[in-house]
Amino acid sequence: MQKALDIFQEITEALLNDEKNNPVTEYIPSDEIYNHLDLKLKNEGIDTESFKNSLKKLVLATPKTATNAFFNQLFGGRNDTAVLGDLLAVVLNNSMYTYKAGGPMIAIEKEIIRSICNLLEWDDDSDGTLAPGGSMTNYKGMLMARDAFDPEIRHKGGRNDLIVYTSEESHYSIPKNAAFAGIGRDNVQKIPADAFSKMDVQLLREAIIKDKSEGLHPIMVNATAGTTVLAAFDPFDGIADICEEFKIWMHVDGAYCGSALFSDKYRHLIKGANRADSFTVNAHKMLGTPLSCSIIVTKHKKHMYNSFSNDASYLYQTNNDEYNPGKISLQCGRRNDALKFWALWKSIGTKGLGALVDKQFHLGDIARNYIRNHKDYTLYSFDESIGICYNYKNFPARDICTALYEKSEMMVGYGTFKGTEFIRFVTINYGNDEQDILNYFKQVEEFVENEM
Numbered sequence: 474m475q476k477a478l479d480i481f482q483e484i485t486e487a488l489l490n491d492e493k494n495n496p497v498t499e500y501i502p503s504d505e506i507y508n509h510l511d512l513k514l515k516n517e518g519i520d521t522e523s524f525k526n527s528l529k530k531l532v533l534a535t536p537k538t539a540t541n542a543f544f545n546q547l548f549g550g551r552n553d554t555a556v557l558g559d560l561l562a563v564v565l566n567n568s569m570y571t572y573k574a575g576g577p578m579i580a581i582e583k584e585i586i587r588s589i590c591n592l593l594e595w596d597d598d599s600d601g602t603l604a605p606g607g608s609m610t611n612y613k614g615m616l617m618a619r620d621a622f623d624p625e626i627r628h629k630g631g632r633n634d635l636i637v638y639t640s641e642e643s644h645y646s647i648p649k650n651a652a653f654a655g656i657g658r659d660n661v662q663k664i665p666a667d668a669f670s671k672m673d674v675q676l677l678r679e680a681i682i683k684d685k686s687e688g689l690h691p692i693m694v695n696a697t698a699g700t701t702v703l704a705a706f707d708p709f710d711g712i713a714d715i716c717e718e719f720k721i722w723m724h725v726d727g728a729y730c731g732s733a734l735f736s737d738k739y740r741h742l743i744k745g746a747n748r749a750d751s752f753t754v755n756a757h758k759m760l761g762t763p764l765s766c767s768i769i770v771t772k773h774k775k776h777m778y779n780s781f782s783n784d785a786s787y788l789y790q791t792n793n794d795e796y797n798p799g800k801i802s803l804q805c806g807r808r809n810d811a812l813k814f815w816a817l818w819k820s821i822g823t824k825g826l827g828a829l830v831d832k833q834f835h836l837g838d839i840a841r842n843y844i845r846n847h848k849d850y851t852l853y854s855f856d857e858s859i860g861i862c863y864n865y866k867n868f869p870a871r872d873i874c875t876a877l878y879e880k881s882e883m884m885v886g887y888g889t890f891k892g893t894e895f896i897r898f899v900t901i902n903y904g905n906d907e908q909d910i911l912n913y914f915k916q917v918e919e920f921v922e923n924e925m
């Protein structure tokens with residue numbers, strides 16, 4: 474192991490130095506990647522020095538996501554403490570299905586889940602688990618909604634009269650998961666969003682009434698805390714009223730911005746989300762924990778067991794179900810995604826997590842103010858959002874983003890809302906400061922003037 478650790482140290486130091494000098498990795502077109510790097514797997518192995526060099530080259534050629542030039546997706550930066558936790562989890566290599574295999578790691582996962590349930594003010598009937606990403610925790614929410622409506626589906630297979638509702642601005646995992654769940658993509662009703670990218674509650678109500686009158690069965694409404702493009706928050710109280718009235722499972726997809734839960738200042742954005750039956754949050758987005766760390770909690774522990782438990786005498790041999798979370802997970806063997814988040818939470822406390830969230834909203838304010846004060850920009854985003862969407866002069870957003878990428882200048886992406894395409898700049902990296910945000914705009918402006 475010592476040899477591997479030495480190589481790790483050397484390559485990591487090289488990466489950290491390179492990040493300072495070259496915050497954006499040199500662009501290599503995908504059809505040329507094999508010409509640049511020694512990627513081929515061969516019959517014979519290679520000596521340690523060649524192996525180390527190959528690995529180092531590979532690492533240094535990989536897109537950098539921890540620098541102040543990565544704004545491309547809904548994660549970024551690097552939290553040292555969380556990285557430390559994850560490294561230890563890899564070295565330990567436990568599987569999180571049983572207490573026998575995971576020991577105290579099962580307890581720290583339970584501690585994370587209990588603490589999130591407490592923040593949501595849920596009682597002891599609540600529980601939760603981790604899955605590899607927000608798409609998968611959303612999937613679990615949908616499966617519980619389906620099985621809560623009709624427990625027989627789990628045994629006998631699907632039916633085609635179940636309807637799921639979600640806003641047109643919600644994440645693509647909702648229809649994708651409906652396909653997996655045997656509900657069918659076509660049975661996902663996309664409810665229009667208002668001008669602020671929030672689900673229109675009146676239209677939701679009308680859609681439910683219409684579907685019921687046609688003999689269909691509404692089983693779940695998905696509400697989003699942080700829509701993928703504009704980072705908007707659905708009206709949770711209004712949606713919860715409807716779900717209570719029609720007895721429909723309410724799921725909150727808080728993968729992106731559900732972490733507002735941790736902030737005293739911004740928790741109001743998810744007011745009413747705790748009336749949901751299930752809630753997902755990604756620590757790998759706003760909380761800066763390494764990918765992936767996604768948590769789902771539900772108010773109804775029994776539905777987690779109903780939907781996911783399976784007996785397996787070769788696996789569950791000791792301890793009780795409470796400490797054998799394989800009984801409520803999607804996977805069998807499951808990596809320890811808890812330690813990195815626990816390490817971070819333990820070290821800075823809930824208040825510290827709240828401060829990380831506040832910082833991102835603060836950086837969002839700085840970006841919006843800059844745009845508002847510069848006449849060459851058009852702003853599409855709203856206050857209290859970390860997704861800053863804008864256009865610059867009349868340059869097409871996709872042309873700017875692609876040119877920045879191909880010239881190895883900056884990583885930023887584009888999105889659309891109600892037919893308008895714009896640059897989506899995300900202030901999710903709390904390691905950035907005000908100057909990083911202002912530098913970003915200056916750099917884009919200079920790039921457009923000189924290169925486009």
Ligand SMILES: Cc1ncc(COP(=O)(O)O)c(C=O)c1O
Pocket residue numbers: 547605606607608609611643644646697698699700701726728729755765767
């Ligand atoms: C609103 C929303 N939900 C779910 C997801 C999926 O999360 P993951 O990428 O962890 O699967 C995303 C990803 O960006 C998202 O924006």
